[in-house]
Amino acid sequence: xxxxxxxxxxxxxxxxxxxxxxxxxxxxxxxxxxxxxxxxxxxxxxxxxxxxxxxxxxxxxxxxxxxxxxxxxxxxxxxxxxxxxxxxxxxxxxxxxxxxxxxxxxxxxxxxxxxxxxxxxxxxxxxxxxxxxxxxxxxxxxxxxxxxxxxxxxxxxxxxxxxxxxxxxxxxxxxxxxxxxxxxxxxxxxxxxxxxxxxxxxxxxxxxxxxxxxxxxxxxxxxxxxxxxxxxxxxxxxxxxxxxxxxxxxxxxxxxxxxxxxxxxxx
Amino acid sequence: xxxxxxxxxxxxxxxxxxxxxxxxxxxxxxxxxxxxxxxxxxxxxxxxxxxxxxxxxxxxxxxxxxxxxxxxxxxxxxxxxxxxxxxxxxxxxxxxxxxxxxxxxxxxxxxxxxxxxxxxxxxxxxxxxxxxxxxxxxxxxxxxxxxxxxxxxxxxxxxxxxxxxxxxxxxxxxxxxxxxxxxxxxxxxxxxxxxxxxxxxxxxxxxxxxxxxxxxxxxxxxxxxxxxxxxxxxxxxxxxxxxxxxxxxxxxxxxxxxxxxxxxxxx
Amino acid sequence: xxxxxxxxxxxxxxxxxxxxxxxxxxxxxxxxxxxxxxxxxxxxxxxxxxxxxxxxxxxxxxxxxxxxxxxxxxxxxxxxxxxxxxxxxxxxxxxxxxxxxxxxxxxxxxxxxxxxxxxxxxxxxxxxxxxxxxxxxxxxxxxxxxxxxxxxxxxxxxxxxxxxxxxxxxxxxxxxxxxxxxxxxxxxxxxxxxxxxxxxxxxxxxxxxxxxxxxxxxxxxxxxxxxxxxxxxxxxxxxxxxxxxxxxxxxxxxxxxxxxxxxxxxxxxxxxxxxxxxxxxxxxxxxxxxxxxxxxxxxx
Numbered sequence: 001x002x003x004x005x006x007x008x009x010x011x012x013x014x015x016x017x018x019x020x021x022x023x024x025x026x027x028x029x030x031x032x033x034x035x036x037x038x039x040x041x042x043x044x045x046x047x048x049x050x051x052x053x054x055x056x057x058x059x060x061x062x063x064x065x066x067x068x069x070x071x072x073x074x075x076x077x078x079x080x081x082x083x084x085x086x087x088x089x090x091x092x093x094x095x096x097x098x099x100x101x102x103x104x105x106x107x108x109x110x111x112x113x114x115x116x117x118x119x120x121x122x123x124x125x126x127x128x129x130x131x132x133x134x135x136x137x138x139x140x141x142x143x144x145x146x147x148x149x150x151x152x153x154x155x156x157x158x159x160x161x162x163x164x165x166x167x168x169x170x171x172x173x174x175x176x177x178x179x180x181x182x183x184x185x186x187x188x189x190x191x192x193x194x195x196x197x198x199x200x201x202x203x204x205x206x207x208x209x210x211x212x213x214x215x216x217x218x219x220x221x222x223x224x225x226x227x228x229x230x231x232x233x234x235x236x237x238x239x240x241x242x243x244x245x246x247x248x249x250x251x252x253x254x255x256x257x258x259x260x261x262x263x264x265x266x267x
Numbered sequence: 268x269x270x271x272x273x274x275x276x277x278x279x280x281x282x283x284x285x286x287x288x289x290x291x292x293x294x295x296x297x298x299x300x301x302x303x304x305x306x307x308x309x310x311x312x313x314x315x316x317x318x319x320x321x322x323x324x325x326x327x328x329x330x331x332x333x334x335x336x337x338x339x340x341x342x343x344x345x346x347x348x349x350x351x352x353x354x355x356x357x358x359x360x361x362x363x364x365x366x367x368x369x370x371x372x373x374x375x376x377x378x379x380x381x382x383x384x385x386x387x388x389x390x391x392x393x394x395x396x397x398x399x400x401x402x403x404x405x406x407x408x409x410x411x412x413x414x415x416x417x418x419x420x421x422x423x424x425x426x427x428x429x430x431x432x433x434x435x436x437x438x439x440x441x442x443x444x445x446x447x448x449x450x451x452x453x454x455x456x457x458x459x460x461x462x463x464x465x466x467x468x469x470x471x472x473x474x475x476x477x478x479x480x481x482x483x484x485x486x487x488x489x490x491x492x493x494x495x496x497x498x499x500x501x502x503x504x505x506x507x508x509x510x511x512x513x514x515x516x517x518x519x520x521x522x523x524x525x526x527x528x529x530x531x532x533x534x
Numbered sequence: 535x536x537x538x539x540x541x542x543x544x545x546x547x548x549x550x551x552x553x554x555x556x557x558x559x560x561x562x563x564x565x566x567x568x569x570x571x572x573x574x575x576x577x578x579x580x581x582x583x584x585x586x587x588x589x590x591x592x593x594x595x596x597x598x599x600x601x602x603x604x605x606x607x608x609x610x611x612x613x614x615x616x617x618x619x620x621x622x623x624x625x626x627x628x629x630x631x632x633x634x635x636x637x638x639x640x641x642x643x644x645x646x647x648x649x650x651x652x653x654x655x656x657x658x659x660x661x662x663x664x665x666x667x668x669x670x671x672x673x674x675x676x677x678x679x680x681x682x683x684x685x686x687x688x689x690x691x692x693x694x695x696x697x698x699x700x701x702x703x704x705x706x707x708x709x710x711x712x713x714x715x716x717x718x719x720x721x722x723x724x725x726x727x728x729x730x731x732x733x734x735x736x737x738x739x740x741x742x743x744x745x746x747x748x749x750x751x752x753x754x755x756x757x758x759x760x761x762x763x764x765x766x767x768x769x770x771x772x773x774x775x776x777x778x779x780x781x782x783x784x785x786x787x788x789x790x791x792x793x794x795x796x797x798x799x800x801x802x803x804x805x806x807x808x809x810x811x812x813x814x815x816x817x818x819x820x821x822x823x824x825x826x827x828x829x830x831x832x833x834x
Contacts, residue, residue, distance in 0.1 A: 036451040037422075155317075184316035185478055189522035211451065214524035241526065253526075255456035259447075260481030261508065262525040329708055351712030358710035371701040375723045381702075384719075385709035432709065 001066050001089075001172040001205060002027055003048070008060035008075070010043050010052065010229075018043055019229040020060070025173070025205050025222075032220030032237065033209045034252070040229040041209045042095075045177045048074060048207070049092055050082045064089070066172065087114035091166030095178040097158035100165070101150040107161045108134075108146030114168045133164040137194060156187035160194070167198060174199070175207045180215065192218055213256040217241060225249050269343050271440060271472050272328065274303040277337035279323050297323045299496045301337070305440070310466065310473035312483040312504065314519070315493035321476045324493070325444050328474070329361055330354055341440075351388075359389055362433030366445035368425035372417040378403070378428055379413035385436040402431040406461060423454035427461070434465065441466075444476045459485060480523050484508060492516045541803035548799030551734075554792025561605055562612040571599035573606040573759055582775050591781040594768060600781050606759035607782075611741055611789065614674055618740030619733045621679025626686030626729070633687060634694040635717065648687055656681035656743050660752050669752040671744070678740040686732045693725045727804030731797050738793035745786050761786050 003025040010018035018040040025031040035041040046052050048062055062074040066089070074082070086092070091114075094100045101110060111133055112126030121129065127146075134142035137160040150158055159179060166174060176195065180188040192215065199206050208219050216223060217237060224234040225248060233246040244250045278300055283293040298320040305311045315321040326332040328339055330348045339346040346357055362385070365371040372381055382399045385391075400410050406427040417425060426446060433441060443462075447455045459482060466473060477483055483490055484504060491501040492513065500513040511517045542548035571589070577597035584592050591600035633644040660677035667673060697703060703720055711719070741761075747753035748762030756763065764782040772779055 036453065185480075186316060186518055186522040189524070192524070212524070213452065214526050217526050218524040251453055255453040256526060258456040259452065259459055259479075259485065260526060261484035261523070262527065263509070263520070331704060331707055351707070351710060351715075355710055358708065361708070363705060363708040365701045365705060367701055371705050373700075373702040373706075373720055373724070376719070384706060384711065388706070388710035388712070388715055429705070432705065436709075 001064065003173060003205070003207070004061070004063045004065070005044075005048075006061040006063070008044065008047060008058065008062060010040065010047060010056055010058045012053070012056045017056075017229050018047070018058075021224075021226070021229070021231050023224045023231065023234060025207055028199075028203055028205055030199060030206045030208065030219060030221045032216045032223040033207065033226060034211065034213065034216050034223055035226035036211055036252075038228070039226040041211075041226050042177050044226070045092070045175050045207060045209045048175060049086050049090060050074065050077060050079065051092075064173075084118070087166075087171075088118040088169040089171055090173045090175060091169070091171035093159070093162050093166045093174070093176045093179045095181050097155065097162045097182075098150070100162045101158060103150050106147055106149055107153065107158075111146070111161060111164045111168060114165060118169045129168070130164070133168055134161075136167075136198070137161075137164045138190075139164070154187075155183055156191065159183060159187075159191055163191075163194065163198070167202065167204075170202060171204055173205045173207065175209075177209045178211065179208075181210070181212070188215070195219060213241075213252060214260060225252070268307070270304050271307045271309075272303065272305040272339070272341050272474075274301065274324075274328060274339045275337055277301045277303070277324065277327055277339070278335045279320075279327060279332065280335045296496055298327070298334075301493075301496075301498055303328065303491065305472055305474055307439075308470060308472055309489060310475060310487040312487035312490040313474065313476045313493060314478065314480065314483055314490055315476075316478055316519075318495065319493040320496040321493050322444055323496075325363075325442055325474065325476050329363060329442060330357060355389060358385070359391075359436060360438050361440045361442060362436070362438040364426065364429045364433050364441070364443045364446040366448055368422045368429060368449055371429050372425055374417055376416075377413065378415055378417065378420075381417070382413075382428065382431045382435055385432060389436055391436055398435055399431070402435045403428070405465075406431050407457075421454075423450050423458060426450065426458055430458075430461070430465075434469065434471075437469075439470070440472045440474070442474045442476075445478070446475075447482055448477070448479065455482075462486060480508065480520065492519065538803055542799055545799045545802065547795040548803060551792045551794075551796025551799055554789060555796060558608055558612060558789055558792075562608040565605040565609050569599075569602035569605045571602040573598055573603035582778070584777075592778060594764070594778060595771060600764070600778065603759055603764055604761065604781060604785055607761045607764065607785075610671065610754060610758055610760050611744065614671060614678075614744045615737040615740045615793075617675045618678040618682070618743075619736045621675060622683040622686055622736040622740075623729070623733055625679060625683025626690055626732070629684065629687035630690040630694060633691045634698070635713075645691075648684055648691070651680070651684040652688060654681065656739070657746070660743070660747050664752040669747070669755070671754050671758065674740070674744045674747050674753045677747075678736070678743045682732075682736040682739055686729070686736065689732055690725055690729055693728050694721055697721050697724045727801070730804070731801045734793055734797035734800060738790045738797065741786065741793070742790050 006022050008018055008021040009016065021044060033041045033044060043052065047058050052058060058075055060075060064072045064074055066072070101107065108127060108130050111130040115121045115126040115129055116123070130146055131142045134146055139145055139157060139160050153161065180191050183191060195206065210216050220237050222235065223237045223240055224231050225240070225246065226232070227248040233240060233244065233249045240249060241253065244253055277298055278296065279298040281295045281297055283295055285292050301324060303324070313321045313324060323332065327334050330339070330346050333348040341357055341360065379396065379399055382402060383395045386395045386398060396413070400413055403412050404410060408424060408427055417428070420428065447458055450458065463486065465471060473487070475483065475487055487504055489502065490504045490507050492499050492507065492515065494515045500507060500511065500516045507516065508520060511520055543552065575598060579597060580593050581595055581597040582593060583589055589599045589601060591604065594600055629644065629648060633641055633648060656677050659681055660673055663673045663677060697720060703716055706716055706720060744753055744760065745762030745765060748760040749766040754760035754763055761782050765779065765786070768779045768782065
């Protein structure tokens with residue numbers, strides 16, 4: 001499955017926040033979108049699933065090509081049809097697990113929800129599958145944990161639940177919008193590793209939005225760098241990091257180096 | 268040579284509401300028997316994740332909170348939580364910068380009033396407006412910022428304002444509680460450099476609380492690693508980072524994403 | 535202050551509310567000296583007349599001019615609204631201060647006290663008081679004052695605690711600020727807007743309460759003109775003369791609505807994010823001037 005974004009433009013209240021953005025996410029790729037706050041990276045991710053705020057208008061094209069050659073234009077697709085795609089063909093993980101999880105429902109039921117909606121599983125079947133998924137995302141003691149409410153879990157556990165929800169129906173594309181920004185660094189490392197394994201085992205493509213260059217380097221193979229809504233540079237991560245062309249990319253990398261440490265840096 | 272700040276056996280327990288009517292009241296030890304020493308002219312980093320007790324420690328050191336046990340001394344003089352007047356001597360020597368630039372400035376006060384507050388509260392003689400303007404210029408803001416309101420400034424600029432407030436009264440010790448965490452990477456690099464310059468020019472000693480190892484590496488000569496309210500390791504920064512002894516320190520260092528990583532390589 | 539008024543009148547709610555308040559105050563002031571007719575003269579021969587030049591809203595069951603009565607009643611309304619808000623404000627401040635700025639041992643009982651008092655609806659307090667003291671405007675004022683004052687304390691206490699827990703208060707303490715300084719420089723300015731909004735709502739509630747209590751007979755004595763009383767006396771004839779009830783009803787509704795709208799608009803207008811500094815004003819003026827110039831260029 002490939003995702004081709006062409007000339008995506010998003011306006012909010014007359015302001016252009018994403019300006020003619022184009023990129024392609026190949027099959028099985030780990031695609032990173034990096035930029036500072038206000039660069040439009042989160043909005044881009046939301047646009048794919050039609051989750052933009054009401055005040056936003058989007059134009060351009062977001063084309064999903066599934067196995068078998070079927071092409072679906074996602075931009076402008078009516079909500080009813082998008083709902084079929086959300087959670088089944090495309091899964092999304094957000095930055096704040098608190099907003100992704102309903103505080104009033106037990107987490108097990110929430111993981112099971114996409115299964116019941118899209119795959120038509122019964123409550124019993126969804127429950128069983130939820131426990132399997134909890135194992136996959138390395139949640140401890142799933143039988144008991146799934147009966148808890150979101151506020152009873154730690155931040156890292158909530159994010160794992162959110163990931164389990166996103167992969168429940170085996171999507172071919174996983175979109176993660178700054179999924180580790182709100183987490184401690186040790187938990188972040190575990191979650192990044194989890195993404196790594198999931199992408200490996202399921203063969204899904206990954207779009208990973210972040211502002212952290214180091215996280216990008218760990219996760220993504222290809223990247224597009226956004227600044228003020230425009231793509232200023234794109235390409236394989238290793239190349240962009242080694243030989244950045246655009247001044248924005250250069251200053252990002254320079255700033256990241258000036259504020260980071262890696263083993264062996266001091267020698 | 269007497270140390271600038273020493274703390275011995277600091278402990279802080281928090282009392283939480285009972286689980287049930289007949290359950291015992293819960294006591295959560297946020298800090299357990301912690302010793303801290305900061306020499307003159309030195310920058311000490313306190314590294315820890317959430318729940319490590321680092322923020323609690325900082326508040327105890329500045330007598331913004333009352334310890335359950337332990338003592339704090341500033342240049343040999345005991346720091347005892349008490350009235351604002353009894354602590355005035357300490358307030359003159361210290362300044363604090365907090366994490367959230369959007370919460371640490373009173374939205375109803377002008378920048379000038381905010382930065383002048385220490386001068387007024389401590390009864391420092393002189394032309395306050397001139398001192399405030401000089402400090403704002405020193406941190407890279409315009410002189411006309413004095414009459415503006417916090418909401419007119421970006422996150423990075425607000426932290427500069429907070430820094431001005433922390434330093435306007437000429438303290439010798441600057442305390443930062445995750446001062447750069449909420450900032451974009453390019454802004455972070457700028458403020459980092461500003462901190463370095465100010466430290467050099469003003470001869471500041473520093474206590475920096477952070478979870479960000481990169482910042483700690485670039486700013487502090489000594490480091491203290493905390494987990495669950497206790498100090499697990501401490502020593503010169505380079506040594507601790509290159510030769511971590513405690514398993515948690517090792518785990519923390521290993522978890523930090525590096526810019527030169529290869530994606531897809533599961534560690 | 536002028537900034538606040540400008541913000542307030544930018545919004546339709548603020549404009550309407552302000553107009554209502556001004557009209558009310560002017561009417562009450564005028565009524566101190568003059569009304570078109572004597573509101574209390576009974577003249578049964580002209581009872582139940584429809585609107586006319588002499589009787590703008592017509593006459594009631596005993597031939598008194600409704601319009602004059604409503605004008606006279608506005609004095610009562612203003613007095614009740616203002617005094618109730620005052621009493622509520624004082625009780626609110628006292629309870630808020632006790633409930634948030636004192637030591638732990640005082641705070642907790644006060645919190646419980648507030649929670650208990652909130653349970654008493656204004657009507658119940660009024661009934662209890664009039665059982666002892668007889669119905670009067672004072673009863674109305676005291677009832678609303680206590681009932682709303684407690685509510686006000688609950689809201690304000692939350693705000694105060696919120697402010698005391700902010701980072702900027704922590705930073706102020708770290709800068710050497712003592713409790714008085716924090717109270718006056720940080721707590722008051724941040725809590726005052728909420729308080730002001732609540733006071734305007736208190737006034738609205740007071741008017742409604744007075745109307746209701748007078749309607750039920752617990753409020754104003756018959757010698758005092760009161761909108762609620764008029765409503766009460768006219769509603770008895772609603773099946774025969776349905777239109778006359780409209781006048782006091784509409785008057786009460788519009789006044790209360792106006793005060794509520796004013797309260798809403800005040801809440802929005804006091805948002806600190808709207809505070810404009812001198813710098814912003816000059817920049818805005820400059821931008822306008824540049825735009826004008828640019829447009830002039832294009833025209834040429």
